[in-house]
Amino acid sequence: MKVRLTNTLTRSCEIIEPLAGPGQPIRFYSCGPTVYDDAHIGNFRSFLNADILRRTLELVGHEVHHVMNITDVGHMTDDTNADGGGEDKMAVAGRRLLEAKKAGQLPLGTEIDARNPYAIAEFYAHRFLEDARHLGLKVAIEEQTNPQIMPRPSRCIDRMIELVQKLIAGGNAYQASDGAVYFDVLSFPKYGQLSGNTLQNLREGAGERINAAHQAVKRHPADFMLWKPDPNHIMRWPSPWGEGYPGWHLECSAMAAMLLGDEIDIHSGGEDNIFPHHECEIAQSCSAHHSESFSRNWFHTRHLLVEGEKMAKSKGNFFTVRDLFAKGITPAAIRLELVRTHYRVNSNFTLQGVRDCQRQVDRWCRVREMLAKSASAAGSPAPRGSAADRSAADADIGPIASAFEQFAEALCDDLNVAKAIGILNEACARVSETTSSSAVDLAALNRMDSVLGVLDRNTALTSIAADDLSAQVDALLVLRQTARAAKNFAESDRIRDQLAAMGVQIKDGPQGTTWNRA
RNA sequence: GGCCGAGUACCCAAGUGGCCUAAGGGGACGGAUUGCAAAUCCGUUAUUCGCGGGUUCAAAUCCCGCCUCGGCCUCCA
Structure with missing residues (x-):
């Protein structure tokens, strides 16, 4: 039995066969969460669909090498300036955590240095992994014994710098007068193939969110940032172009190549990743590795209302x-x-x-x-x-x-x-x-x-408070059973109403009475 | 303006030319069971597929037009 999957790149349904040949593993990279906050159900729809795909491939006998990144670097808040401006989301998260701490809203026993972006990322990464394992995300379960399959960009900066150097050497990137390194989209004719946002279409679209001052230094308005020198940034690393931070499209290209190879079988993400993120990844990876394709199949989950x-x-x-x-x-x-x-x-x-x-x-x-x-x-x-x-x-x-x-x-x-x-x-x-x-x-x-x-x-995650409840419920059920044995149904019904008011629903079965939270 | 999806019962949802007088789940209703309930089990619940045309022996499914909803077009799953 063969798995057929719709490929965003070709807009058609295609049979999945390992690129490396029959019997070889399927190499699968999923865009994971950015850990400046708890993941929401929309994030998890995308991650869980990737998990269903992975498990389906395994059901029919494929071995799957699945990698999912946990992004802890490079996301800015300012959407009117896409070229690396605005504030780092980790900094914003730190302020939010600090406020929550003052207001006493952090869970008991939470000790976190809100000024340290690495600590914030670690805090949310840990919570994400807990959530993901509860929901059965296989890659997160495997991560416990094989941590490298959920890589953190902050630990792979060297690989990103190497990638940028390759792109500059190959004539696909340049350092502009503002000091930042940009990818030259005109050097990659296939730009726009995934999303339909070809350079022609982008120009006609005349996006209003493009900031004129920043555009001025670039060769083409669609050129995107690879490295941003910024000595004052909250998270920064030394590089040939000055101390600064990497562009956010870079991480997936670098880590997929590092862990899975230059060309992979499947790459997944939410539909909003199609453009610009995945379009830019393709441009970077194909240019740096001189390969025809980055991922053979692109798998995108639509949004959740x-x-x-x-x-x-x-x-x-x-x-x-x-x-x-x-x-x-x-x-x-x-x-x-x-x-x-x-x-x-x-x-x-x-x-x-x-x-x-x-x-x-x-x-x-x-x-x-x-x-x-x-x-x-x-x-x-x-x-x-x-x-x-x-x-x-x-x-x-x-x-x-x-x-x-x-x-x-x-x-x-x-x-x-x-x-x-x-x-x-x-x-x-x-x-x-x-x-x-x-x-x-x-x-x-x-x-x-x-x-x-x-x-x-299928078991609810109970809290400490719930144990007090269960002691109360058990006591009331004993009283009710006594009343029922004496055929005092008025009393037994009163107890049932009392339990209902506590939010507890009961069931009388042949093996006795069971209950659950309504 | 450009690109891409979707509209099927009260709700979720499968079905992409004949096996469709349209799966499955929830709800509602009826029955079994129960001290009464709850839970469980069984049964019933769309002659019709956003609207209007067209193609065909045959359309939810293909074509044309219209309406509505959603996503992307440099924060985003």
Whole structure:
């Protein structure tokens, strides 16, 4: 089975085969977060779709070398001056942290030097990795044993300087009269191929955000910065062009080449990365390495709306994943809500949608428990490798196992997650408790979940405060059970109402009463 | 102005020329179950695909026009 994926560069759906040859790993680079604040659900939609792609490639047997950067350098606040002006976002984050500290809003035990940009980046990078692992981002889980797969640009400045030197030597970059080094877009005729923003189109567009004074020193208005000398900047390094900092397109070109090679298979990011970021990366990488292409396939996830509107702090519809964890929503439900809409369509994140996903995952978990119970009761081992064993298992193939091919095929078809979910649901409805195929079905379900990544993540992250609650709830449930045994239903219902007022919903089952936060 | 997407039931969403009188989930409604609930399980829930034309034996799917929404055009996932 082969994975087909829409390539932004060619605008067509293409089969993914390792560039290095059959059986070789797929080299996959994802643009990761910039760590001057907590990542929000929109960021995670893009990261999780990259994760689904990676897991789908693995499902069909590819080895995937996946790298995701954690950007801690080079982002400016001032959008009217794209050539490196404005304030460093780390400096702004430091001020914000300082204010939060004064207001007593930082979590207990947080000690951070808000004047040190590296400490700020480290603080948010750590929080990002926590969030990412909760949501099952495989690259972040692997990072624990192999830290280099999530590189930090601040530790790769040498590679960036080398790249700039190569570009200058090759005639693709120049130092302007303001001291900054710029990429010469006229030296790269394919500029604009990815985004459609060809130099011709850019000129017609006559962007109003271009600052005339800065444009004056450049050979072409679209030339972009590679190195900015600035002895007063909060994060700066020595370079042949003076102490300063690198342009923000440089990091991915340098780190992808360092960790994956000059040409890679797939490069991903959010749709807003298409231009200018990825367009500029292509120009830099191809020019520096004298190669035809930088990445064979470009994978872009469209933006997320929240409750039908563009996400914005001022609208009150801005969520970080931590906000949602705090509401008692499980990581699995958030993960599913963020990946169930096709990656090439804008999705609309809603709290209702998260609840839908929660119920969906709960149901799959129940099916899995049932299969596990039934399989262990039957004592039937998972099918072994021998031909005889396998044919015996085939005779007994259950609804989930027989849906597996279709499920995988849906994912291979440009990551049709919604269709795959539909196939799984139909199969779940046909699972019965008395079946001799439980072990086979269970194995198939677990394989499906190796892509969905939700079944082992369906537990709410509880806080310290929650433990007090559970002690109270348990005490009330004992009282209620006593009342019910005495057929004092008025009292038992009163206790149930009291629990409901505490935000606790209860279920009477054959094994006793269970509860959860409503 | 340039480039790129999208409009399918109350909500989310699959379907890109005939197997579509349109998957799947949520909700709602009906049934089973329950002391009553909740949860669970079963069933019902779009003759119709933004609007108007056209092509075709056949259109949600192709073509033309229109309307609406979203993204990018040097902060951004």
